[in-house]
Amino acid sequence: MRLKQTQLKFLLAALLLVMAAQTNSYAGGFPVRPKKLLLSPSVAYFFSDKGWDANRNLKPFAENGKFTSWSYSLYSEYGISRRFALVGMLPYVVNNYTQTGYKSLNQGFTDLEVGLRYYIANIDYKYYFTVQATGIVPLYNNINLGYKSYGSEVKLSFAGSGHLFGKNSYFTIENGVRQYFGDSGPFQDRYNGTYGITLDRRFKHQLSVSVGGFYSASNFKGFSPNQSTNKDFAFNQASLSYGYTFTKKFSIFLTAGTFINGRNTGDGRSASASFILKPF
Numbered sequence: 001m002r003l004k005q006t007q008l009k010f011l012l013a014a015l016l017l018v019m020a021a022q023t024n025s026y027a028g029g030f031p032v033r034p035k036k037l038l039l040s041p042s043v044a045y046f047f048s049d050k051g052w053d054a055n056r057n058l059k060p061f062a063e064n065g066k067f068t069s070w071s072y073s074l075y076s077e078y079g080i081s082r083r084f085a086l087v088g089m090l091p092y093v094v095n096n097y098t099q100t101g102y103k104s105l106n107q108g109f110t111d112l113e114v115g116l117r118y119y120i121a122n123i124d125y126k127y128y129f130t131v132q133a134t135g136i137v138p139l140y141n142n143i144n145l146g147y148k149s150y151g152s153e154v155k156l157s158f159a160g161s162g163h164l165f166g167k168n169s170y171f172t173i174e175n176g177v178r179q180y181f182g183d184s185g186p187f188q189d190r191y192n193g194t195y196g197i198t199l200d201r202r203f204k205h206q207l208s209v210s211v212g213g214f215y216s217a218s219n220f221k222g223f224s225p226n227q228s229t230n231k232d233f234a235f236n237q238a239s240l241s242y243g244y245t246f247t248k249k250f251s252i253f254l255t256a257g258t259f260i261n262g263r264n265t266g267d268g269r270s271a272s273a274s275f276i277l278k279p280f
Helices: 002-021
Strands: 037-052 058-060 066-079 084-099 102-109 111-123 127-138 151-164 167-180 187-198 205-217 233-247 250-263 265-277
Touching: 037 250, 111 151, 127 167, 233 265
Parallel strands: none
Antiparallel strands: 037 058, 037 066, 037 265, 066 084, 084 102, 084 111, 111 127, 127 151, 151 167, 167 187, 187 205, 205 233, 233 250, 250 265
């Protein structure tokens, strides 16, 4: 039983980390024009075969354990007015954990996120301050896909554009605090900073780097085969993205990321492709 508890500890912790690590390539701190729609379908692959324990010691999973995940999501944003935008995220995951003599496969929709973004102010239409309120709705009955709890999040963003070494550049800084309403929470803090530059005068090629983290706190510290996910953990990660703009209405972003450090988490590497569509 103790061995299986350890297996589920890393499996279910990594499951939530996959969901958290999957980010949108679109810099959400910048406004979408009124009556305009932005869609961003994406696919991501995640792999982990070792993890950090409660003392931040990094060790391989027991019995050649490996965790892989494919996640698919659709992000949307609609400009209601110059100040307000409606945002949404619908994710679907396929998670697989294998270990000598043990296999676990879980797939399905996870948490639907729907929110309202408000652009508080701007400076010369180059720097934007934003606040966003989001509701979280579980779309599953399988306890291995998440907390099965409703939740809410408030996120603050600061975004801007400028020049660096003769290149157009942009940045986005975000911090969101989230509370799940189920038993033992958890309370979470998600933070991220992105800096990008365009590589040519036609604004077709761009390169960006992101550094972020995830802190989750709960009074539930233990693990059990009946427990849905790890609720008390932390990690930091870094990623590098390349984007290409085909037209004003279609772009693609390719991203590679890795965890830097953590506590009670799997140590993961990821790769993703995101598409930016502006149908109207």
